[in-house]
Amino acid sequence: MQPLSGFRDFLPASCAERNYIFAKWREVAGRYGFVEFDGPVLEELDLYKKKSGDEIVRQLYEFVDKGERAVALRPEMTPTLARIVAAEHRQFRKPLKWFAIPQVFRYERPQRGRLREHFQLNCDIIGEESPEADAELIALVIDVVRAFGFTSKDFVVRISDREFWMELLKLEKVPSNRWEEMLQTIDKSEREPREKTQERLGKLAKPVFEIFEKGGESAKLTNIIENLRLRGLADFAKVDVRIVRGLAYYTGIVFEVFDRAGKFRAIAGGGRYDQLVAQLSDNAVSMPALGFAIGDVVLGEMIRGHAAARAQMEKTIGAERAVEIYVVIAKEEQRGNAVAMMQQLRDCGYRVDYSLAAAKVARQFRLAEQSRARFAVVFGDEWPQVGVKDLETGQQVLVAHDDVLRHVAEAPSRA
Ligand code: HAM
Numbered sequence: 461m462q463p464l465s466g467f468r469d470f471l472p473a474s475c476a477e478r479n480y481i482f483a484k485w486r487e488v489a490g491r492y493g494f495v496e497f498d499g500p501v502l503e504e505l506d507l508y509k510k511k512s513g514d515e516i517v518r519q520l521y522e523f524v525d526k527g528e529r530a531v532a533l534r535p536e537m538t539p540t541l542a543r544i545v546a547a548e549h550r551q552f553r554k555p556l557k558w559f560a561i562p563q564v565f566r567y568e569r570p571q572r573g574r575l576r577e578h579f580q581l582n583c584d585i586i587g588e589e590s591p592e593a594d595a596e597l598i599a600l601v602i603d604v605v606r607a608f609g610f611t612s613k614d615f616v617v618r619i620s621d622r623e624f625w626m627e628l629l630k631l632e633k634v635p636s637n638r639w640e641e642m643l644q645t646i647d648k649s650e651r652e653p654r655e656k657t658q659e660r661l662g663k664l665a666k667p668v669f670e671i672f673e674k675g676g677e678s679a680k681l682t683n684i685i686e687n688l689r690l691r692g693l694a695d696f697a698k699v700d701v702r703i704v705r706g707l708a709y710y711t712g713i714v715f716e717v718f719d720r721a722g723k724f725r726a727i728a729g730g731g732r733y734d735q736l737v738a739q740l741s742d743n744a745v746s747m748p749a750l751g752f753a754i755g756d757v758v759l760g761e762m763i764r765g766h767a768a769a770r771a772q773m774e775k776t777i778g779a780e781r782a783v784e785i786y787v788v789i790a791k792e793e794q795r796g797n798a799v800a801m802m803q804q805l806r807d808c809g810y811r812v813d814y815s816l817a818a819a820k821v822a823r824q825f826r827l828a829e830q831s832r833a834r835f836a837v838v839f840g841d842e843w844p845q846v847g848v849k850d851l852e853t854g855q856q857v858l859v860a861h862d863d864v865l866r867h868v869a870e871a872p873s874r875a
Contacts, residue, residue, distance in 0.1 A: 476780070478760075481608075481756050482579070497544070513640060514640070535566045536564055536580075542740045542749070546737050546745050549586070555585050556585070556587055561580070565577050598617055609769035613720060615718065616696060616698060620701045620713070626639070641660075644706055676699075680712075712731065723765075727759055729752060784810045785833055786828035786835070790840030808865060836848075836851055837849075845861065
């Protein structure tokens with residue numbers, strides 16, 4: 461049996477890649493002073509019906525549970541975060557700077573870069589109006605992608621302002637119940653034939669296409685680019701009003717991250733959602749908020765397709781997975797002494813492995829090499845001395861068994 465379409469098994473090699481990605485995400489979020497939180501995988505269906513917008517609602521994994529409650533697997537983290545903040549914010553000094561690494565579920569058509577489950581790093585700032593927060597968040601997403609070995613030649617953050625489009629909708633007197641539909645059409649226009657966009661936009665098509673051609677500007681956008689320039693990150697970003705974002709709750713600055721070659725779907729996306737906390741608390745709590753999410757699927761494909769990023773990942777994973785000491789039991793009578801020594805070595809923090817069943821010495825050495833161990837410690841006729849072989853240099857010495865720890869600790873570290 462295979463996993464369901466759009467779902468993944470994580471065999472050890474891909475699990476190691478996933479852990480590598482998560483470790484970098486945590487490291488960079490920590491550098492920016494973000495702290496980790498989590499929430500439930502399953503939420504009330506209404507949380508998304510009200511807040512995420514039509515596109516995500518169509519993709520929900522929803523069902524009625526045994527208590528007759530309508531529930532859904534989380535398709536994103538932002539509604540959960542807004543729900544938690546609306547209820548718990550009094551406990552915390554503002555602004556909150558929180559991150560999470562949820563697995564999320566969307567019933568999409570599986571294709572390159574899009575599956576039915578994925579992991580996302582979400583970073584959100586809650587309770588801060590200042591535009592500095594928008595710049596800080598965009599700097600963070602840039603640094604998250606840079607951490608994997610990518611440069612400004614590899615990716616770009618396209619930054620826009622939803623207010624810009626909302627003003628146009630007001631100016632053109634589009635009724636507010638059609639705004640979401642119009643914004644989604646503008647958002648999708650890059651992936652759709654021009655005629656289809658034109659048909660959907662109707663009389664709005666002309667001004668929208670004019671803006672696409674001319675580009676757009678606002679003082680807010682110019683300030684963000686200037687702030688990124690001060691950080692030396694301006695090469696990673698550009699103003700691009702075609703970015704609107706598909707989710708319904710965004711209210712201001714929005715952005716998406718793309719590979720420069722245009723091979724992949726968006727790597728990350730986010731923006732301001734200043735009304736969501738208020739909406740979830742029936743206006744009891746009002747709090748400005750902004751955030752982004754970066755997924756593991758496109759990022760993983762980009763890493764595997766980029767020589768330097770891939771080499772960096774393989775080096776890190778290789779070093780983490782390698783066993784340090786392989787214990788070779790040359791005489792089965794020595795198994796008891798070997799096990800006792802292994803316990804000591806492991807208590808000291810060494811990664812130690814050995815053959816669980818009796819095996820020929822040559823085979824045990826082969827296994828030692830395959831596990832990329834630095835040392836083989838050989839238990840045989842020489843007891844109470846044991847052989848310590850440096851598998852890099854091939855040198856073997858006999859040492860008293862209670863001297864093995866010191867010998868291993870004093871060995872010069874691996875290049
Ligand atoms: P989103 O743009 O829907 O935003 O998703 C963020 C990222 O998740 C995408 O750029 C992409 O890398 C990844 N992603 C989305 N759908 C899939 C899929 N089907 N398969 C693989 N990867 C996928 C949000 O989710 C917002 N809640 C982000 C946010 C946080 N806004 C404010 N705070």
